[in-house]
Amino acid sequence: MKTARHELVIVGGGPAGYVAAIRAAQLGIDVACIEDDPKFGGTCVRVGCIPSKALLESSHLYEEAQHKFADHGLKVGGIELDLDVMMKRKESIVDALTGGIDMLFQRKGVTAYHGRGRLRDVDTIEITPSKAAKDGQPELITADQIMLCPGSVPAQLPMVEEDNDRIGNSTTALSFPDVPEVLVVIGGGYIGLELGSVWNRLGSQVIVLEAFDRIMPGLDKEMANLAHRSFKKQGLDIRTSTMVASAKVDPKPGDKKPCVIEIKDGDPIRCDRVLLATGRAPATKDLGLEAAGVKTDQRGFIQVNHQFETSVPGIYATGDCIGGAMLAHKAMEEAVVCVEKMAGIGAEMNYEVIPAIVYTHPEIAMVGKTEEELKEAGIEYNKGVCPLGANGRARTLGDIDGRVKILADAATDRVLGVHIIGPRAGDMIAEAAAAMEFGASSEDIARTCHAHPTLSEAVHEAALAVDDRAIHTA
Numbered sequence: 001m002k003t004a005r006h007e008l009v010i011v012g013g014g015p016a017g018y019v020a021a022i023r024a025a026q027l028g029i030d031v032a033c034i035e036d037d038p039k040f041g042g043t044c045v046r047v048g049c050i051p052s053k054a055l056l057e058s059s060h061l062y063e064e065a066q067h068k069f070a071d072h073g074l075k076v077g078g079i080e081l082d083l084d085v086m087m088k089r090k091e092s093i094v095d096a097l098t099g100g101i102d103m104l105f106q107r108k109g110v111t112a113y114h115g116r117g118r119l120r121d122v123d124t125i126e127i128t129p130s131k132a133a134k135d136g137q138p139e140l141i142t143a144d145q146i147m148l149c150p151g152s153v154p155a156q157l158p159m160v161e162e163d164n165d166r167i168g169n170s171t172t173a174l175s176f177p178d179v180p181e182v183l184v185v186i187g188g189g190y191i192g193l194e195l196g197s198v199w200n201r202l203g204s205q206v207i208v209l210e211a212f213d214r215i216m217p218g219l220d221k222e223m224a225n226l227a228h229r230s231f232k233k234q235g236l237d238i239r240t241s242t243m244v245a246s247a248k249v250d251p252k253p254g255d256k257k258p259c260v261i262e263i264k265d266g267d268p269i270r271c272d273r274v275l276l277a278t279g280r281a282p283a284t285k286d287l288g289l290e291a292a293g294v295k296t297d298q299r300g301f302i303q304v305n306h307q308f309e310t311s312v313p314g315i316y317a318t319g320d321c322i323g324g325a326m327l328a329h330k331a332m333e334e335a336v337v338c339v340e341k342m343a344g345i346g347a348e349m350n351y352e353v354i355p356a357i358v359y360t361h362p363e364i365a366m367v368g369k370t371e372e373e374l375k376e377a378g379i380e381y382n383k384g385v386c387p388l389g390a391n392g393r394a395r396t397l398g399d400i401d402g403r404v405k406i407l408a409d410a411a412t413d414r415v416l417g418v419h420i421i422g423p424r425a426g427d428m429i430a431e432a433a434a435a436m437e438f439g440a441s442s443e444d445i446a447r448t449c450h451a452h453p454t455l456s457e458a459v460h461e462a463a464l465a466v467d468d469r470a471i472h473t474a
């Protein structure tokens, strides 16, 4: 068996793994990264953030061309959907980004291994060649330090019989071969709503079934309610407090819809396809954790301390596999902090300031605390709101459905949370995150000159509104 040794070996080449590898190489560490898939980039680049945003963008344009262009005096006739071209565009974006990681690894001196990594003991990993590799041989790699970044996989439900075709997860829904007439999405979280929006815009009747009494439970309730109203207007049929009893493929003679979903206390639904989007589970099975003595919690998340070190000294873990917000930027930040700590640099992770974005239309973005969290913690706060109808740039975009809300500590005026719903909310939230990272007050934002006419003026205006001195809102 071929053997090799590196100072640091990383298992998993997603946002946590590939970013850790690049940062380690920058710091002069001899680093290797093992990835099971032929492409680096992980869930995020291959079957998550990037392909979903590519389809959201394309489907949004399709809808704009049909319903909004005329408002601008643009007459375009005969708009047709070419799903193959849309899918190819998505794939070419993914390929460009995964290819970019290969190039970065080469330029920065990261050794890449393709295959499945498994801990043999505390400092040895066996790599089994991926199924795709025809002539690969197992390899044995030893390391001074190991970082586990295996990420996550879609969670399954025992009563939902997935066949990865008619009934599948987000990966399936990113590549449907045609537009389903009726698509049922199980789960009203951000993945279900983003992909539900894509297929709704492309012509499907989309029914979203959510067991909870509201969509997106982690979001500020006011924002989630506004979003719900907006999605309803767009034609999404969102049914909250709805429990799925079973879902399976069960074709009936004469009925073109092969899937049937049984609802507790409700009528069954027949549909063409089902997207199961009820969260993600850590991909920590079959990693050899037991062989090395790495502990997980009951749900399989790897337990780490504030240095990201596991129960075994010298073995670290970051990203989705350690739990918390399952977001690519959180995984990347953890990876950098972890590697810098290994190199003796005093980096820290600030979990209070991790923005979260839902890329529907309107977009929804938040950072910091929700109103519900502040109330529960008994923290007094002042609130400033700017509706986008008062924003010139939103008017020129023809997109005034939304608002910015700033929550500031009543005693100190320190910004505790910012919530935005509207066009490009995901870009606007960066200012709020930077302000919060620097411990800014709402007065700091209010005293910062914002360019005109921009959407970010709504953030400025909401900051002024915290002190009841907004200029452009009544």
Ligand code: FAD
Residues within 6 Å of the ligand: 011, 012, 013, 014, 015, 016, 017, 034, 035, 036, 037, 041, 042, 043, 044, 045, 047, 048, 049, 050, 052, 115, 116, 117, 118, 149, 150, 151, 152, 170, 191, 283, 286, 287, 318, 319, 320, 321, 326, 327, 328, 329, 330, 331, 359
């Ligand atoms: P992953 O990205 O899951 O990467 C882990 C990698 O490790 C994988 O490539 C896997 O093949 C590899 N691996 C696993 N086990 C082994 C092994 N034993 N040996 C070798 N390799 C192994 N997040 C956002 O921030 N913004 C978004 O807009 C967003 N959109 C999303 C949309 C969808 C549809 C989905 C599914 C997710 C989305 N996410 C988004 C979440 C984001 O993709 C994850 O939080 C992020 O990818 C986590 O990074 P990671 O490196 O921890 O894990």
